[in-house]
Structure formats: C-alpha cells, structure tokens
C-alpha cells in the first residue's frame with residue numbers, strides 16, 4: 001500500500017510508485033478513499049518550511065495553532081541531505097545504522113511516516129517507546145522519531161549517559177504546547193486561593209493535578225511535586241480513580257477531550273467539568289462553578305483528532321453497513337459518543353487484531369497508523385474516518401533527511417539535537433510517572 005507521504009505527494013505532484021514504476025492510482029492507493037490533503041504545503045519538503053520565520057506550526061491540521069515563543073527551532077539542514085534522492089538517503093541511513101550497531105536505538109511513533117518508521121528498532125505509542133528506551137542501556141544514543149515531549153520523557157526514563165535525539169527540533173506537539181508552565185502555575189495559584197490547602201474529613205486534598213503524557217516535562221514535574229500524576233490514553237480512567245481517592249477534584253492538563261470523555265464515562269456530569277481558559281480570570285469561570293467542579297479541564301486539544309466529526313461517522317455507516325467505528329479519546333465528545341468504541345492506539349490495534357476476518361473498520365485516529373494497520377491486516381477493510389489526508393504535521397517534519405543527518409553526525413562523534421531535561425525538572429516528572437505505573441485498576 002502507498003505510504004501517506006507518497007499519497008500526499010501524488011495528490012499534488014502526480015508521481016509513479018517507487019517500487020512498480022507505475023502511476024499511483026488514488027482510488028486504490030490507500031484504504032482511505034481520500035483524494036485531497038488538508039494543506040497543499042504538506043507536499044513540500046520540511047526544510048523549506050523550517051526556514052520560515054513562523055509563529056504557527058506550518059502546514060497541516062495544526063497550522064493555526066501558535067508555537068510558544070521559547071519553542072526550539074530547527075537550524076538549517078546541510079544541503080547534502082536536502083538534495084539527496086530518497087534511495088540515497090535510504091542507503092545512507094542503513095549504512096550509518098549498521099555501522100553504529102547497538103550504540104544507537106531508533107524509536108518510531110505510531111504516527112510517524114513509513115519512510116522513517118521502517119528504520120525503527122521499536123514502534124509504539126509515546127509511553128511504550130519511552131519504556132523501550134530503558135530496556136536498551138547499552139545504547140549511547142536514542143533517536144526518537146516522534147515529537148518533543150516524547151523525547152523529554154525518554155530522557156527522563158533513560159540513563160544519564162544516554163543522549164536522546166529529536167531529528168527535527170521543529171517536531172513539537174501543538175496540544176502539549178497549549179499549556180505552558182507559567183499558565184499552569186497561575187491556574188494553581190488561583191485554585192489554591194479559592195479552595196485553600198486543607199484536606200477534608202476523609203483526608204482528600206482540595207485538588208489533584210493530573211497531566212496527560214502529551215505535556216512538557218515542566219508540567220509533569222509540577223504535577224509530581226504537588227501530589228499529582230501522569231496518565232496516558234490507555235489508563236486515564238484508572239488514574240482519575242487514583243486521583244479521586246486522594247483529592248476532592250482534579251485539574252486535568254492539557255487535553256480537554258481526553259479529560260471530558262474519561263470523566264463522562266465515570267458518570268461525572270458535564271456541569272461539573274468547567275473548562276479553564278488561561279487567558280481569562282479564574283479561567284473564565286465563576287467561583288461557584290469552580291466550587292462545584294469535579295474535573296477542571298484545560299482548554300487544550302489535538303488538532304488532528306479534532307477534525308473527526310459525527311457527520312463522518314454517519315457517512316461511514318451509510319456507505320459501509322455494519323462498519324465498526326473506533327475512535328481515539330482525543331476526539332471530541334460527540335464523536336466518541338457516536339462511535340461504537342473508543343480507545344488508545346494500543347486499544348485500536350488490539351481490537352483490529354482480534355476481529356473476525358472480513359470486518360470493516362472506520363478508524364478515528366492519525367492517518368499514518370490507520371494506513372499501516374490497513375496494510376498489516378489485509379483480511380479486513382480499514383479506512384480513516386477523515387476523508388482528507390491530514391497527518392500529524394509536527395511529527396511529519398521528521399523526514400528521512402533529518403534521520404540520515406543525525407545518524408551520520410553520531411557516527412562522526414557529534415551529538416546533534418539532544419533533548420536534555422534539567423535534573424530539577426526530571427525529579428518531579430519521574431515521581432508523577434512512577435505514581436502512574438503504580439496506579440492499578
């Protein structure tokens with residue numbers, strides 16, 4: 001099956017299949033009946049975008065999301081990598097990887113493009129990959145083909161002498177960047193002023209901070225140091241139960257949708273889930289709303305998962321009677337409610353693996369993973385709910401050219417693009433991650 005990258009380029013620059021040499025047929029190229037992309041600039045090479053003085057993330061679903069001022073910027077990639085052919089880059093990557101042997105570990109996120117994932121030693125979600133890093137202590141360098149917060153988590157969990165590398169520093173996560181530590185500290189100060197710090201008669205403190213894995217190390221540290229915890233999309237329910245045993249209410253960073261979908265499934269009414277807008281006084285809430293709150297939701301979201309809609313589900317059901325609609329809990333609540341099931345990337349993968357042959361799936365998550373699952377399980381019909389090809393555009397910034405560059409610099413004895421979490425921040429982050437691991441359903 002044609003990769004997402006080939007599909008996007010073929011839409012904008014009609015091309016031939018790199019293996020067969022035949023023109024790519026858009027109707028059969030992917031499981032998705034897509035013939036358009038969310039942004040024509042996605043077809044351009046990322047280094048042309050990295051050179052722009054940008055205040056937004058560039059092409060893709062998150063184009064309108066603002067990059068925080070202090071976010072790392074990628075410098076210029078040496079010309080030899082931008083002019084190299086796909087075949088040349090592929091050969092250079094394999095050669096460097098082979099020469100480095102087990103001195104290097106390459107990790108590839110589920111949402112990463114196929115042209116990069118094929119070089120990965122492990123493929124998984126952010127937490128699976130961070131844990132994979134801990135199983136390879138002999139690796140001097142861990143090249144994380146994901147986004148910035150994932151590389152930070154790998155750095156926190158790996159050995160101090162291991163260097164974690166993000167091939168393109170522009171690969172941030174727009175959702176993670178929607179909550180910065182200054183805003184979070186201001187929010188906490190307001191909540192403490194309102195609720196005080198005294199526990200109730202059951203020993204529960206007024207509020208527990210919970211952060212999704214998709215957040216900066218600074219916010220994980222903040223949560224760890226205030227009795228809080230991290231969650232993933234697989235264990236958010238368990239983590240909220242853990243938090244409610246210790247606190248009267250929760251403030252949930254940064255994904256409002258994961259927080260709302262999880263709390264709703266636990267029976268918490270929507271009226272008790274006010275949203276916190278960091279640009280407004282008391283987050284845009286009254287004291288009464290906050291006093292009655294059970295879960296205070298930060299107003300962040302994933303621009304990729306926000307694209308899924310109930311109309312797309314209705315269309316999938318009309319066109320494919322009996323279709324199983326499975327969506328990620330980062331999708332809006334009405335989409336999760338209209339789907340047959342919702343769950344993490346791990347849940348989606350296992351649901352497909354366990355289904356009887358001939359099942360038709362409409363999946364609401366990032367297109368690279370959906371296309372890969374469609375290839376991996378040809379006995380099923382699997383397509384993306386979104387008819388428009390729109391990958392996680394920040395992860396998409398990691399082109400094979402950047403991977404070749406980081407590997408060859410490593411071979412020459414130079415570590416480029418190292419992601420290093422300060423010890424003062426990794427301490428609390430580790431605490432919050434360890435609490436998550438210890439939390440049992």
Ligand code: SF4
Nearest residue numbers: 173174175302304392
């Ligand atoms: S898919 Fe969304 S939440 Fe995941 S890395 Fe991309 S922007 Fe961030």
